Amino acid sequence: MNTFELTILGCSSATPTASRHPTAQLLNIAERFILIDCGEGTQIQLRRYKIKFQRIDHILISHLHGDHYLGLMGLLQSMHLLGREKELHLYCPQELKEIIDLQNKSSQTVLNYPLVYHFTNVQQSELIFEDDKLSIETIVLNHRIPCTGFLFREKLGDRKILMDQLNRYEVSVAEIHKLKKGLNAFNNNGEEVENALLTADPDALRSYAYCSDTAYKEAIVEQIKEVTLLYHEATFLSNMLDRAKATFHSTAAQAATIALKANVQQLIIGHFSARYSDLSQHLEEAIPIFKNTLLASEGEKISI
């Protein structure tokens, strides 16, 4: 089974604390390394957790509040200074290009590597990346400024070969390639053998939905239905619901409600306001609504 692993690099909201950094996550899907948001200090966090950042080929920025992108410029410049030559793909709101260009101009920096922009939009969900292992689509969120989440889905893998059955039906290993793709095979006597007799279903498809920052938005439930893991922001507790509404953020209870309605397998909450040092109340609020809830914690790796 391919790797499908999430590393939390930062889980604070707008103002960082001495122990929590602004938002950044690293996703490794089948050795494709994808950085999701890039708050201030992300390059230092990547070093702290011994992640080779030149392996990152895709960076996704949800929106242009500082706590989600202010670490990007430093990371791009460090990649340059450390000799990167291969393409880097950046998925982001269009205004970010102007911000990057202006700062490279001021520092008289011409990046050694191609920075390929893919602009997101908040009119509708879009497929922004696809290869043989993985697809990524945007999720339109509801925040004070244009903001998209991201939905990552594994592609259907090969069917699994049952070697005992190959022997039993006298099918040569030369037929394996066809069998993996779901086609029937021929045995050593030239007789056709049904694929279903020789293979098992591929691994179940895994998926990850990243929803930050957003007010409570039920309209996303349909798109993220039954994902393996949902990250949903939970900036506040329910006793600050008014503040959550005013700032287009969510409470822990609202994050759990979205997880429940979407019938996801697991929920991880994060983007905690700096006012909370102890996060146990976030869990206490979420778990009665959605049992399988985790708190995001920096440096933690979650295998999906």
Add this chain to the structure above:
Amino acid sequence: MNTFELTILGCSSATPTASRHPTAQLLNIAERFILIDCGEGTQIQLRRYKIKFQRIDHILISHLHGDHYLGLMGLLQSMHLLGREKELHLYCPQELKEIIDLQNKSSQTVLNYPLVYHFTNVQQSELIFEDDKLSIETIVLNHRIPCTGFLFREKLGDRKILMDQLNRYEVSVAEIHKLKKGLNAFNNNGEEVENALLTADPDALRSYAYCSDTAYKEAIVEQIKEVTLLYHEATFLSNMLDRAKATFHSTAAQAATIALKANVQQLIIGHFSARYSDLSQHLEEAIPIFKNTLLASEGEKISI
């Protein structure tokens, strides 16, 4: 004697390491809190060292390489989010205003407090701040892009009153104000008494020169002559002199040579390249040239 204290918040050069942050320093002169440069992660470092960042009223940016200013946007926004209303003064190259304005526009942020710009220039040294305790002037450095250092000088304090002498010469305490300012006093019989009989010299004037980033530049020696403390960048060791020249940086030996020629009291070196994990060679190179040399170390406070 007033406080005159430097705190090192970051002492790495262009690319940070897991243990060293990009450049930032906090200077406290008579309870005026001045931030010198603001590399990525400075607001987190300020919290780590329990420095109340709303007390900072002056931020000085030497130049627009990312490792000297990429933490500024996050700090400005945190000051805003945490309710700052009082003026903040920013001394910086003019292009920084456009960078800040663009990012505030993208995040739809209108700062709650006045941000007052004072643009530096590299044509000549200028006095950029002065009050009753302190003056700050720029030092024109030699870097790949326009860059200024900063020279901080205490103002001459009051003369010190010798109370025993006041009693001996029968001078009333009502005369103290004049005596502090260096004027003569009158005794209880109306006779003039020389100031020198009643007072001692004020505390010696202290000064701090910040020189980063720069190639070796002997022309600065005259301006920083006999400062109490000189911070000079020492990105490389002498065996990388060619690289230092090519990138407009200095070696530890060059920093020490400037300290020697300027006859300063103490030298602190920093802005170390990420290639060095052990910094003992920097000291070994500097000390034979200039004995009173320190290595910058994060979190360290140096009383001047």
